[in-house]
Amino acid sequence: MTVMARSRSTGRTHIQSAAWGIVVECLYVAVLCAALFLITAAIWFYFSRCRV
Amino acid sequence: MISRPTLRDFSIIGFSTGKILTGVSLLYVVPLAIAAAFGEWSAFVDFAIGLNATLAAGAVLILLGDGTREPTRWIQSMVIAAFSWFAAMLLCAIPHFLSGNFLSYLDCIFDVMSGFTTTGLTLIQDLDHASHSLNMWRHLLTYVGGQGMIVMVLVFLLRGTAGAYMMYVGEGKDERLLPNIVHTSRAIWLISIVYLIIGTAVLSLLLAREGIGFPRCLLHGLWLFQSAWSTGGFAPQSQNVLYYHSYAVELGTLFFFVIGSFNFILHYAVWSGNVREMWKNIEIRSFTVTAALTTALLVFALAQLSIYGDAFILFRRAVYNLLSAHTTTGFATAYVQQFKADWGDLALLAMITAMAFGGSACSTAGGIKGLRVGIIAKSIYHEIKRIVLSEDAVFVTKFHHIRDIILGDQQVKMAGLIALCYVVLYFTGGILGVVCGYPFTDALFESTSAGSNSGLSCGITAAGMPLILKLYYLLAMWAGRLEFISLFGLIAFGVSVFRGK
Numbered sequence: 251m252t253v254m255a256r257s258r259s260t261g262r263t264h265i266q267s268a269a270w271g272i273v274v275e276c277l278y279v280a281v282l283c284a285a286l287f288l289i290t291a292a293i294w295f296y297f298s299r300c301r302v
Numbered sequence: 303m304i305s306r307p308t309l310r311d312f313s314i315i316g317f318s319t320g321k322i323l324t325g326v327s328l329l330y331v332v333p334l335a336i337a338a339a340f341g342e343w344s345a346f347v348d349f350a351i352g353l354n355a356t357l358a359a360g361a362v363l364i365l366l367g368d369g370t371r372e373p374t375r376w377i378q379s380m381v382i383a384a385f386s387w388f389a390a391m392l393l394c395a396i397p398h399f400l401s402g403n404f405l406s407y408l409d410c411i412f413d414v415m416s417g418f419t420t421t422g423l424t425l426i427q428d429l430d431h432a433s434h435s436l437n438m439w440r441h442l443l444t445y446v447g448g449q450g451m452i453v454m455v456l457v458f459l460l461r462g463t464a465g466a467y468m469m470y471v472g473e474g475k476d477e478r479l480l481p482n483i484v485h486t487s488r489a490i491w492l493i494s495i496v497y498l499i500i501g502t503a504v505l506s507l508l509l510a511r512e513g514i515g516f517p518r519c520l521l522h523g524l525w526l527f528q529s530a531w532s533t534g535g536f537a538p539q540s541q542n543v544l545y546y547h548s549y550a551v552e553l554g555t556l557f558f559f560v561i562g563s564f565n566f567i568l569h570y571a572v573w574s575g576n577v578r579e580m581w582k583n584i585e586i587r588s589f590t591v592t593a594a595l596t597t598a599l600l601v602f603a604l605a606q607l608s609i610y611g612d613a614f615i616l617f618r619r620a621v622y623n624l625l626s627a628h629t630t631t632g633f634a635t636a637y638v639q640q641f642k643a644d645w646g647d648l649a650l651l652a653m654i655t656a657m658a659f660g661g662s663a664c665s666t667a668g669g670i671k672g673l674r675v676g677i678i679a680k681s682i683y684h685e686i687k688r689i690v691l692s693e694d695a696v697f698v699t700k701f702h703h704i705r706d707i708i709l710g711d712q713q714v715k716m717a718g719l720i721a722l723c724y725v726v727l728y729f730t731g732g733i734l735g736v737v738c739g740y741p742f743t744d745a746l747f748e749s750t751s752a753g754s755n756s757g758l759s760c761g762i763t764a765a766g767m768p769l770i771l772k773l774y775y776l777l778a779m780w781a782g783r784l785e786f787i788s789l790f791g792l793i794a795f796g797v798s799v800f801r802g803k
Binding site: 262267268270271272274275276278279282283285286287289290291293294295296297 | 496497500556557561564569572573574575577580586590593594597598601602608612613616617620621625
């Protein structure tokens with residue numbers, strides 16, 4: 251596999267595709283963390299209201 | 303009728319095991335170089351002894367073995383996979399034993415098996431003052447174990463060996479990235495090495511920013527990355543990731559251990575331009591749902607007890623430790639005693655559930671795996687649909703894993719069977735822990751941690767723990783990592799030696 255060869259479907263080189271792949275994987279983790287933070291905040295808010 | 307293995311079976315198994323051990327012996331070059339660079343001459347001698355012993359064992363097995371070009375049979379391949387892991391564990395423990403950081407050879411074996419299986423439970427003494435080379439060795443074993451010892455040898459030494467695919471399956475990786483198994487192994491290593499460079503650079507910079515000087519920041523960055531990527535859980539300090547007291551380091555390691563728990567096939571697909579796979583894949587969907595549910599349960603348990611002052615601290619403590627458990631990493635930002643004393647039973651049950659589910663198939667992670675959880679969930683949905691629809695209705699249920707796959711009975715049977723084996727493994731350890739005098743929740747937590755190769759501990763794993771429990775956790779780590787099949791193969795082979803005709 252030559253790293254500078256372009257994919258026929260995306261037109262990107264293998265290095266560009268891999269770099270984009272890494273960005274997408276990091277993006278998933280960021281979205282997951284954001285979603286888990288919202289769940290945490292919602293439950294914490296519910297309990298803090300209960301205590302009041 | 304069970305056929306008794308012949309001398310030729312033993313010589314074929316011996317030859318391949320010898321090649322794998324020879325490959326493993328090459329790893330000693332790294333700690334030897336570190337020992338020389340930092341003037342740790344006592345450790346240098348320990349590693350030189352270890353290198354010679356491993357190389358000698360490999361060479362003897364190759365000389366006595368039969369290097370046939372014929373494909374190995376399934377049973378032979380399974381025995382090669384299981385036995386290679388066992389032999390490597392015994393031999394790689396030599397530098398541990400000579401280092402003086404362990405109380406017995408069994409503790410050294412435990413630590414090596416924990417590293418190779420990417421578990422992270424440890425019995426090391428005075429970790430904070432261990433040599434750089436010993437730390438390098440422990441983290442290197444974790445990194446290689448994550449990718450797979452046989453995968454590594456396939457890339458460098460076993461190119462021409464027929465039956466390599468079966469050994470690859472025996473190591474708990476049953477999916478190919480590419481039609482050729484050597485190309486698949488090479489792709490796995492390429493992905494891991496690209497991330498190794500990025501991860502070490504990122505974590506080293508974050509540690510330097512926290513005030514850790516050079517070269518310590520580089521070494522700690524490398525070791526933390528190796529542990530995170532391999533979902534291992536070893537760290538160079540006894541307080542684990544908590545030692546750094548850094549939100550940036552926690553976030554950095556979290557990114558790498560979550561990405562490290564992905565299926566290598568998914569990495570390959572996404573890196574090849576198929577980015578939609580990231581949202582469509584059954585394992586990612588299954589992981590997202592189970593992570594959300596177990597997080598909600600853990601946060602509910604902790605919020606109820608009012609342990610943490612605000613939502614941000616609660617998120618930092620709960621989500622980091624939960625994702626560490628779910629990806630079977632084992633990095634912790636809570637003290638061992640805190641799990642037991644402060645978190646309460648419901649929180650521990652949320653952690654146990656997350657560890658039991660585990661990461662993705664064909665990844666560095668352990669546990670039941672997202673693919674199996676997804677298949678079982680889909681089959682439950684299929685059965686409910688069959689009850690709801692009329693008896694004449696003909697329908698199929700599909701799931702997406704690189705391509706659309708129609709759910710078949712065989713897939714459900716295999717997923718259910720392996721999941722059942724894991725549950726039995728977790729609960730047997732739990733019951734054994736109770737027999738040894740520990741509370742059931744603690745015993746189940748520790749047993750699930752060992753069986754799913756997570757490595758989180760609530761205090762049971764220690765040098766002074768009962769011998770029977772130490773041996774059981776050792777077996778659980780081994781069985782969990784190899785996903786039972788090759789271990790069953792080894793047992794079947796042992797039975798055929800005595801009962802075969």
